[in-house]
Amino acid sequence: MSDATIPTTESAGAEPGPRGTALADEAAGLDAADPLRAKRDAFTLDDTIYLDGNSLGALPRAVPPRLADVIAREWGELRIRSWEESGWWTAPERIGDRVGRLIGAAPGQVVVGDSTSVNVFKAVVAAVRIAQERGAHRDQILVDEATFPTDGYIAESAARMTGCTVRPVAAGDVPTAVGARTAVALVNHVDYRTGRLHDLPGTTAAVHTAGALVVWDLCHSAGALPVGLDAHGVDLAVGCTYKYLNGGPGAPAYLYVAQAHQPRFDSPLPGWNSHADPFGMAAAYTPADGAVRGRVGTPDILSMLALEAALEVWDGVTIEDVRAKSLALTDLFLRCVEDYVPAGRVRSITPAAHAERGSQVALRCAAAGEAGEVMAELVRRGVVGDFRRPDVLRFGFTPLYTGYAEVERAARVLAAVLKEG
Numbered sequence: 001m002s003d004a005t006i007p008t009t010e011s012a013g014a015e016p017g018p019r020g021t022a023l024a025d026e027a028a029g030l031d032a033a034d035p036l037r038a039k040r041d042a043f044t045l046d047d048t049i050y051l052d053g054n055s056l057g058a059l060p061r062a063v064p065p066r067l068a069d070v071i072a073r074e075w076g077e078l079r080i081r082s083w084e085e086s087g088w089w090t091a092p093e094r095i096g097d098r099v100g101r102l103i104g105a106a107p108g109q110v111v112v113g114d115s116t117s118v119n120v121f122k123a124v125v126a127a128v129r130i131a132q133e134r135g136a137h138r139d140q141i142l143v144d145e146a147t148f149p150t151d152g153y154i155a156e157s158a159a160r161m162t163g164c165t166v167r168p169v170a171a172g173d174v175p176t177a178v179g180a181r182t183a184v185a186l187v188n189h190v191d192y193r194t195g196r197l198h199d200l201p202g203t204t205a206a207v208h209t210a211g212a213l214v215v216w217d218l219c220h221s222a223g224a225l226p227v228g229l230d231a232h233g234v235d236l237a238v239g240c241t242y243k244y245l246n247g248g249p250g251a252p253a254y255l256y257v258a259q260a261h262q263p264r265f266d267s268p269l270p271g272w273n274s275h276a277d278p279f280g281m282a283a284a285y286t287p288a289d290g291a292v293r294g295r296v297g298t299p300d301i302l303s304m305l306a307l308e309a310a311l312e313v314w315d316g317v318t319i320e321d322v323r324a325k326s327l328a329l330t331d332l333f334l335r336c337v338e339d340y341v342p343a344g345r346v347r348s349i350t351p352a353a354h355a356e357r358g359s360q361v362a363l364r365c366a367a368a369g370e371a372g373e374v375m376a377e378l379v380r381r382g383v384v385g386d387f388r389r390p391d392v393l394r395f396g397f398t399p400l401y402t403g404y405a406e407v408e409r410a411a412r413v414l415a416a417v418l419k420e421g
């Protein structure tokens with residue numbers, strides 16, 4: 001993308017609609033009044049309009065110097081001493097607490113490590129085990145039927161291991177589908193394709209009323225909106241850190257186990273890092289207390305410490321401010337698309353209601369087979385979103401670095417691309 005330039009109103013080639021100039025002026029005014037505007041300088045960005053932070057967040061400037069120090073000094077000079085002296089050994093819990101602040105989890109409940117897929121496995125199997133302690137007849141795992149595929153694949157395997165079956169249900173129907181046979185419901189907080197925000201408090205309460213547990217996948221909500229895990233009594237949650245948390249490609253994921261469940265959390269991957277006395281090297285497994293029980297093997301220190309540096313951008317930021325800006329950005333984009341794009345060419349599949357919208361806008365292209373080429377052309381013109389087969393254009397809005405004027409221009413370029421066919 002390095003050769004991409006910001007398309008100006010003129011170069012984008014789109015005729016502004018009747019409200020075009022007004023929308024551009026409005027965007028400029030919103031940027032001028034934006035309390036998060038200065039945060040953009042904490043990232044390495046160029047003229048590209050980057051609307052793909054819901055796949056891979058941008059690089060925070062604090063990361064390269066921190067990683068250089070970790071490599072040259074902590075690894076290069078201190079070597080093995082760094083496990084203790086540089087705080088490497090305790091990084092998963094330390095950074096977990098930092099992630100916890102962004103998802104409403106008090107300290108001691110989040111551990112960072114492994115991928116989201118691996119953490120889905122730990123969470124679902126452990127949740128089924130807890131549910132089956134309550135009643136052996138609990139033999140169903142409800143899975144959000146539109147889930148990001150990895151969750152579904154892993155749930156199937158977890159079901160085979162625990163004598164359960166998977167029952168796919170729409171996320172919004174979990175409160176009515178949950179019943180006496182449900183062990184656990186696995187639900188995405190924000191749908192990766194449509195950007196729909198699901199009702200975490202209501203669904204969690206309904207699952208609890210039925211005596212089951214819930215595991216939330218927060219990949220598309222953490223860092224974009226308030227989650228409130230403790231406040232809503234969530235049992236377990238997982239998420240990645242490479243989207244709105246900007247941890248970098250392959251950054252470690254995290255696992256939340258509510259304090260109340262920790263004594264019964266029976267990990268299906270009880271690696272030595274989760275042992276009460278890992279350096280005792282005992283043949284018998286004795287789980288550690290607390291969030292540490294969610295660890296498995298040696299953490300990926302370079303990625304983990306890159307994430308820790310990336311999380312510094314959150315200093316002085318409230319998630320409420322982020323949410324307010326996210327909604328304003330997506331509102332503006334939807335209005336600009338409606339105004340600029342020829343009628344009937346795209347249709348938003350992201351809910352209009354704020355209470356049901358995450359931090360992305362997904363547009364379905366009307367013409368069959370068009371979306372992939374439209375996105376490729378957008379990228380060529382310096383507007384980076386992504387394409388989800390067969391017909392969805394997906395645009396992610398990261399309030400820490402996305403500006404309103406960029407959003408207005410992105411819609412203008414989209415309109416130009418569609419008009420040019």
Ligand SMILES: Cc1ncc(COP(=O)(O)O)c(C=O)c1O
Pocket residue numbers: 115116117118148150151188192217219220240253
């Ligand atoms: C909702 C959701 N869950 C899980 C994943 C997969 O995570 P990982 O590749 O870290 O296992 C992703 C994205 O890749 C996702 O969007």
Ligand SMILES: Nc1c(O)cccc1C(=O)C[C@H](N)C(=O)O
Pocket residue numbers: 054055056148192219
């Ligand atoms: N994890 C990804 C990767 O390794 C390569 C490309 C994309 C991704 C993604 O994160 C996809 C993303 N979860 C999605 O919502 O589609």
